[in-house]
Amino acid sequence: MKLSELKAGERGQVTAVASEPVIRRRLMDLGLVRGTELEVLRFAPLGDPIEISCKGLLLTLRRNEAEGIAVDKLEVVESRQASWASLLRGHRFGKSA
Amino acid sequence: MSTQKNITVALAGNPNAGKSSLFNALTGAHQRVGNFPGVTIEKHEGYLDYKNYRITVVDLPGTYSLTPYSPEEIVTRRFIIDEKPDVVVNVVEGTNLERNLMLTVQLMEMEVDLLVALNMMDEVEEKGISIDLDQLEQLFGSHIVPISARNRKGLDDLLDHVISVSEGRIEIRKNKITFSPEVEKAIDKIAALLSHERELGAGANYRWLAIKLLENDREAYTEVQKYPVWVKIELALQEAIKECERLHSTDPEALITEDRHAFVHGAMQECVRKPKATRASVSDYIDAVVLNRVLGLPVFFLVVWAIFQLTFTLGKPLMLALEFVFDLLSKSVAPLLPEGMVRSIFVDGVISGVGSVVVFLPNIVLLFMGLSFLEASGYMARAAFVIDKVMHRFGLHGKSFIPMITGFGCSIPAIMATRTMKSRSDRLATIMTIPFMSCGAKLPVYVLLAGAFFPPAMAANVMFGIYLLGIVVGLWTARLLKSTVLKSDSEPFVMELPPYRWPTFSSVIFQARMKAVMYLKKAGTLILGAVILIWVASNFPRSQALDTELANGKARIEASSVAPELKAEQLQKLEARIEARQLEYSIAGRSGKLLEPLIRPLGFDWRIGISLVTGLAAKEVVVSTLGTIFSIGQTTDNTSLSAILRSDPAFSKATALSLMVFVLLYIPCVAAVGVMKKEVGAWKPVLFYSAYVLAVAWVASFITYRLALLWM
Ligand SMILES: Nc1nc2c(ncn2[C@@H]2O[C@H](COP(=O)(O)OP(=O)(O)OP(=O)(O)O)[C@@H](O)[C@H]2O)c(=O)[nH]1
Ligand SMILES: [Mg+2]
Numbered sequence: 037m038k039l040s041e042l043k044a045g046e047r048g049q050v051t052a053v054a055s056e057p058v059i060r061r062r063l064m065d066l067g068l069v070r071g072t073e074l075e076v077l078r079f080a081p082l083g084d085p086i087e088i089s090c091k092g093l094l095l096t097l098r099r100n101e102a103e104g105i106a107v108d109k110l111e112v113v114e115s116r117q118a119s120w121a122s123l124l125r126g127h128r129f130g131k132s133a
Numbered sequence: 134m135s136t137q138k139n140i141t142v143a144l145a146g147n148p149n150a151g152k153s154s155l156f157n158a159l160t161g162a163h164q165r166v167g168n169f170p171g172v173t174i175e176k177h178e179g180y181l182d183y184k185n186y187r188i189t190v191v192d193l194p195g196t197y198s199l200t201p202y203s204p205e206e207i208v209t210r211r212f213i214i215d216e217k218p219d220v221v222v223n224v225v226e227g228t229n230l231e232r233n234l235m236l237t238v239q240l241m242e243m244e245v246d247l248l249v250a251l252n253m254m255d256e257v258e259e260k261g262i263s264i265d266l267d268q269l270e271q272l273f274g275s276h277i278v279p280i281s282a283r284n285r286k287g288l289d290d291l292l293d294h295v296i297s298v299s300e301g302r303i304e305i306r307k308n309k310i311t312f313s314p315e316v317e318k319a320i321d322k323i324a325a326l327l328s329h330e331r332e333l334g335a336g337a338n339y340r341w342l343a344i345k346l347l348e349n350d351r352e353a354y355t356e357v358q359k360y361p362v363w364v365k366i367e368l369a370l371q372e373a374i375k376e377c378e379r380l381h382s383t384d385p386e387a388l389i390t391e392d393r394h395a396f397v398h399g400a401m402q403e404c405v406r407k408p409k410a411t412r413a414s415v416s417d418y419i420d421a422v423v424l425n426r427v428l429g430l431p432v433f434f435l436v437v438w439a440i441f442q443l444t445f446t447l448g449k450p451l452m453l454a455l456e457f458v459f460d461l462l463s464k465s466v467a468p469l470l471p472e473g474m475v476r477s478i479f480v481d482g483v484i485s486g487v488g489s490v491v492v493f494l495p496n497i498v499l500l501f502m503g504l505s506f507l508e509a510s511g512y513m514a515r516a517a518f519v520i521d522k523v524m525h526r527f528g529l530h531g532k533s534f535i536p537m538i539t540g541f542g543c544s545i546p547a548i549m550a551t552r553t554m555k556s557r558s559d560r561l562a563t564i565m566t567i568p569f570m571s572c573g574a575k576l577p578v579y580v581l582l583a584g585a586f587f588p589p590a591m592a593a594n595v596m597f598g599i600y601l602l603g604i605v606v607g608l609w610t611a612r613l614l615k616s617t618v619l620k621s622d623s624e625p626f627v628m629e630l631p632p633y634r635w636p637t638f639s640s641v642i643f644q645a646r647m648k649a650v651m652y653l654k655k656a657g658t659l660i661l662g663a664v665i666l667i668w669v670a671s672n673f674p675r676s677q678a679l680d681t682e683l684a685n686g687k688a689r690i691e692a693s694s695v696a697p698e699l700k701a702e703q704l705q706k707l708e709a710r711i712e713a714r715q716l717e718y719s720i721a722g723r724s725g726k727l728l729e730p731l732i733r734p735l736g737f738d739w740r741i742g743i744s745l746v747t748g749l750a751a752k753e754v755v756v757s758t759l760g761t762i763f764s765i766g767q768t769t770d771n772t773s774l775s776a777i778l779r780s781d782p783a784f785s786k787a788t789a790l791s792l793m794v795f796v797l798l799y800i801p802c803v804a805a806v807g808v809m810k811k812e813v814g815a816w817k818p819v820l821f822y823s824a825y826v827l828a829v830a831w832v833a834s835f836i837t838y839r840l841a842l843l844w845m
Contacts, residue, residue, distance in 0.1 A: 052383075053387065057349070058202055058555065058625060059625040059627065060387075061198070061200065061202065061386075062197070062202070062625055062627045063627055064387065064390045065197040065198040065235065065390070066197060066232065066627060066629065067231070067232055067235075067394070069387065069390055069391045069394050070383070070387070070391060071391070071394075072394075077420075078424060078425075078426070079426065080424070080426075080429065080518055080519055080521060080522060081424075081425075081426050081427070081429035081430045081519055081522075082430075082522035082523065083522065084521065084522045084525075085518060085521050085522075085531070085626055087420075087424065087518065087630070091231050091232065092229070092231070093229060093232060093629060094420075094629065094630035095627065095628070095629055095630070096514075096518045096521075096531075096626065096627070096628050096629075096630060097625075097626055097627045097628075098521070098525075098625075098626045101625055101626065101627060
């Protein structure tokens with residue numbers, strides 16, 4: 037499936053990057069190569085662009101750019117998403133426990 | 134040793150790795166630092182003397198790879214290849230090693246004398262990340278020096294290493310990473326072909342050139358295509374593409390990048406231990422609010438609105454205090470000076486003219502502090518994310534937002550900041566919107582007029598409205614351009630969001646002080662010069678006839694038999710009347726009169742016309758010209774310009790609004806036009822654009838004036 041089809045909170049692994057050359061190059065420079073695991077964090081208020089997290093970084097890209105990235109959906113084991121529920125459960129900020 | 138040795142050091146690294154911070158810490162310079170990618174767009178040089186060495190440091194724009202696309206990224210590669218610095222210091226962000234080391238690998242491939250500065254060690258420690266430096270050095274073959282540019286830690290250690298490397302006392306092992314066998318085969322083949330091409334020069338790095346060719350690097354192509362050997366190379370490239378497709382179902386370019394990623398990933402596994410992190414950090418929680426689907430846009434508008442509110446509300450009492458000081462000054466200086474020319478040039482010229490600009494110092498400093506807080510905090514890139522869709526509708530780009538916000542400070546750095554955009558049409562469209570983002574120099578005009586003609590509660594809203602109008606016209610212009618002359622591909626929006634960082638207290642204070650000094654310098658040089666010129670132009674030539682009329686009138690009043698107080702009043706009125714007519718007779722007056730028919734429909738008289746013309750030098754000059762011209766022939770002793778304007782029959786609420794709109798929209802100052810020409814590359818579009826903005830300003834002011842007359 038395409039990266040643009042993942043919903044917020046879902047994870048995927050990149051299987052191919054086939055955007056237009058310039059964009060593809062930039063995507064690959066930023067770490068989106070085959071095998072990279074990523075998580076879709078959220079969509080911007082107006083539905084575009086998308087924010088993802090991969091290799092500990094936050095990246096943003098437009099939907100049409102995300103369409104060129106093929107992914108396999110992965111199980112969600114651990115999410116980077118900040119949720120109010122986890123805050124209420126006594127989540128410690130940033131620091132390791 | 135008596136003679137100093139010279140060493141040139143280039144700072145290369147990913148955007149936002151802290152190169153400029155390191156540059157500033159080393160050389161004591163004040164290059165712009167900000168917490169978003171793409172702050173530096175040009176190379177900057179500085180030097181320091183250290184242990185008998187003169188070390189020249191070159192700060193370069195950040196780049197993600199050495200096959201760069203945007204104009205500012207090419208600077209880095211060209212510098213390293215063409216200028217051959219003695220040592221290349223690769224600044225890497227310790228908290229973001231995996232991505233940063235990708236560039237390190239590419240620098241290794243270039244076989245330059247490489248030193249790695251592992252920056253942001255303070256954050257690394259705080260996050261409890263442990264990095265096995267020895268092992269990392271083994272893998273990468275060059276020394277790694279941990280530093281913290283912001284806290285000035287590890288700088289001496291870094292400099293000692295720089296010296297050792299340049300003297301060859303540290304061996305850079307120039308490790309090579311090994312790519313997939315098919316790629317290696319192709320590299321060897323192409324490198325061999327290249328080495329037979331004698332004209333390429335013996336110093337060329339064939340392996341590197343071969344890699345770049347396989348990566349589809351345009352610069353490498355143009356370099357090699359000149360030579361006859363190209364025919365053979367092209368065949369080899371095609372063969373490599375086929376092989377990679379057959380065995381890996383991808384192309385060499387992707388395969389090379391993947392191999393680099395694999396190498397770096399392996400190194401990370403071996404050398405870096407991150408604590409088993411709790412899942413979300415403070416940054417993530419802030420983002421959960423700031424980038425929220427519902428709250429994102431309201432937060433964005435709130436932030437921008439807060440900056441303006443801060444600028445005006447907090448600035449107001451300070452401005453009044455300064456106004457008071459200048460008023461006091463002119464009242465106490467005037468009697469000390471001989472009556473006539475000298476007093477006039479000081480009181481009407483220097484104090485009213487320059488003073489009318491200087492009183493806005495607090496507003497300007499506050500505005501810049503607000504903007505620099507945005508830049509330093511990390512919100513800039515987020516704002517681009519939130520607003521991208523809106524910008525896209527107008528044919529712009531989320532990234533256009535960063536130069537546009539900078540444009541609220543000053544258009545010149547803003548226009549230059551568009552260099553981070555790759556697509557030329559997007560870049561041009563963004564450049565053309567920037568002058569509509571009302572710059573700091575126009576702020577005094579609004580504060581003056583809105584303050585003089587509107588109650589305090591309304592004034593800030595009027596100004597906010599003016600800023601909004603600028604944004605709307607700017608976006609509309611972009612859309613017009615993109616749908617006509619600048620039709621083309623749009624810019625990719627792949628961007629990194631940096632972690633939030635607190636701006637340091639000292640850097641905020643420092644920024645504020647620097648802006649204040651710059652503003653005062655401008656007031657003391659450019660604006661003072663303009664003020665004196667305007668004073669001269671509005672006092673000369675003097676009409677003989679009017680002088681005699683004044684003398685006669687004075688004599689008549691002296692001779693009359695009225696009470697002394699009345700006499701004084703009559704004298705003052707007479708003087709004011711004659712002064713006003715002298716002004717009309719002067720060069721400024723006569724040229725203003727020529728202009729008047731054009732601007733009469735907007736509610737401007739010739740005096741305002743003159744201010745608009747002189748305002749082309751710098752927008753503050755509009756205010757100082759008004760200050761000078763309107764204080765000539767003034768009867769009241771109040772020297773506050775807003776009081777003078779309020780009492781002048783030529784000015785009304787409608788005129789004030791119309792003037793604000795005109796100043797917002799008309800041609801930017803000469804310096805900005807110059808920079809625009811430089812960035813656009815030709816005069817024709819710039820002149821065309823100037824005509825366009827003038828027309829827009831005229832029409833918009835006309836509508837404003839007529840509507841205001843109807844309603845107020
Ligand atoms: N905590 C911490 N922050 C740092 C350090 N060095 C730099 N920063 C911050 O990192 C951000 C980026 O710094 P810059 O010096 O502008 O980075 P740059 O590499 O010049 O960035 P570009 O010009 O965009 O390529 C700023 O917010 C700095 O304050 C450091 O040693 N520790
Ligand atoms: Mg920089």
